[in-house]
Amino acid sequence: MTxxxxxxxxxxEPFYVMEVAKAAQELARSVAATRDPMIFLxxxxxxxxxxxxxxEAAERALRAGQTQYTNALGLEALREAISGWYAQRFGxxxxxxxxxxxxxxxxxxxxxxxxxxxxxxxxxxxDPSYPxxxxxxxxxxxxxxxxxxxxxxxxxxxxxxxxxxxxxxxxGVLLASPSNPTGTSIAxxxxxRIVDVVRARGGLTLIDEIYLGLSYEEQFGHTALALGExxxxxxxxxxxxxxxxxxxxxxxxxxxxxxxxxxxxxxxxICASTISQHAALACFAPSSIAEYERRRAEFKARRDxxxxxxxxxxxxxxxxxxxxxxxxxxxxxxxxRLGVDGSWDFAYELMHRAHLAITPGHDFxxxxxxxxxxxxxxxxxxxxxxxxxxxxxLIG
Ligand SMILES: Cc1ncc(COP(=O)(O)O)c(C=O)c1O
Numbered sequence: 001m002t003x004x005x006x007x008x009x010x011x012x013e014p015f016y017v018m019e020v021a022k023a024a025q026e027l028a029r030s031v032a033a034t035r036d037p038m039i040f041l042x043x044x045x046x047x048x049x050x051x052x053x054x055x056e057a058a059e060r061a062l063r064a065g066q067t068q069y070t071n072a073l074g075l076e077a078l079r080e081a082i083s084g085w086y087a088q089r090f091g092x093x094x095x096x097x098x099x100x101x102x103x104x105x106x107x108x109x110x111x112x113x114x115x116x117x118x119x120x121x122x123x124x125x126x127d128p129s130y131p132x133x134x135x136x137x138x139x140x141x142x143x144x145x146x147x148x149x150x151x152x153x154x155x156x157x158x159x160x161x162x163x164x165x166x167x168x169x170x171x172g173v174l175l176a177s178p179s180n181p182t183g184t185s186i187a188x189x190x191x192x193r194i195v196d197v198v199r200a201r202g203g204l205t206l207i208d209e210i211y212l213g214l215s216y217e218e219q220f221g222h223t224a225l226a227l228g229e230x231x232x233x234x235x236x237x238x239x240x241x242x243x244x245x246x247x248x249x250x251x252x253x254x255x256x257x258x259x260x261x262x263x264x265x266x267x268x269x270i271c272a273s274t275i276s277q278h279a280a281l282a283c284f285a286p287s288s289i290a291e292y293e294r295r296r297a298e299f300k301a302r303r304d305x306x307x308x309x310x311x312x313x314x315x316x317x318x319x320x321x322x323x324x325x326x327x328x329x330x331x332x333x334x335x336x337r338l339g340v341d342g343s344w345d346f347a348y349e350l351m352h353r354a355h356l357a358i359t360p361g362h363d364f365x366x367x368x369x370x371x372x373x374x375x376x377x378x379x380x381x382x383x384x385x386x387x388x389x390x391x392x393x394l395i396g
Pocket of ligand 1: 044103104105106107130176179180208210235236237238244248249
């Protein structure tokens with residue numbers, strides 16, 4: 001039987017990050033016993049796992065049989081706890097009634113796109129950006145319009161570019177701050193101007209703030225939710241809270257959108273994982289937050305070590321990341337030194353000759369992605385130091 005797949009399914013390109021990761025895993029097995037086992041700098045998730053109180057809370061929930069469906073919007077206590085976190089950490093009043101708990105930021109993005117985007121609607125996004133975000137738009141039969149960005153713009157959209165690109169079919173913007181793959185945030189004044197431009201056109205501002213908790217500069221670590229109730233923010237327990245596989249996230253939506261998202265979540269997901277929700281309540285205990293802050297300092301220390309080393313090695317990182325755990329490096333000079341052309345071949349050479357797994361820019365857009373690679377610093381300081389030593393030998 002020949003299956004006929006939908007055009008929707010066919011529009012979704014492979015997530016090459018995962019394909020590269022698979023190739024690296026395979027090679028890792030064959031080089032495991034050599035002097036240079038594989039170092040993974042391609043990973044988009046923290047190398048830490050959930051802290052002890054969170055594990056204990058999950059165990060307690062399991063043993064107590066707290067394993068049935070929850071309300072589609074999430075446990076009331078968890079929505080309250082997230083609301084408290086916004087107040088305490090960001091000084092912003094986000095009422096629990098506007099918080100929707102989801103199966104990761106991925107489900108939140110899916111729900112937001114399905115709730116707001118109609119066939120043919122165009123959503124403006126920066127190039128480079130997280131590949132799945134444009135696929136969520138396309139799954140809702142909208143069109144992601146990628147706008148090339150520059151280092152001067154911190155690889156983010158600017159209000160001028162949003163204004164210039166806005167057309168009859170434009171429905172809004174989908175931003176991510178800090179960004180994957182660049183680790184750079186939108187400057188606060190620029191973000192305010194973008195929101196004003198969008199608002200003046202009756203459009204939507206969707207902002208993926210999944211890396212906001214992992215912010216290293218006071219200047220940038222603010223939530224866009226402070227700019228008004230019409231801003232829709234997506235977040236997650238995956239990154240700052242180190243719970244990627246637990247599949248838990250949330251989004252903050254305007255009051256009027258809550259019943260719509262509730263209806264869709266009831267139908268599409270029923271609810272986010274109940275065990276994960278009970279466990280996540282312990283994320284906000286003072287000792288858990290203290291541990292997360294210690295880990296955030298560790299991520300910052302890695303950034304402060306690794307980015308200057310990349311620059312020194314000719315893998316220029318034009319904007320110092322202010323958050324997340326990524327570096328968006330221009331590999332053209334280093335590739336030339338290796339006698340190869342483009343980020344795909346450069347990543348391949350690094351994987352095979354230095355056993356360093358990194359991510360070619362390809363996934364993240366089309367503008368300048370053949371010149372860029374993404375390094376992830378979600379690995380120990382010792383591994384980062386070893387990676388620098390290998391890069392030094394290969395391209396230094
Ligand atoms: C920018 C961005 N948004 C969303 C996600 C998806 O995260 P989650 O695990 O919460 O679904 C990721 C994961 O890497 C990401 O980098």
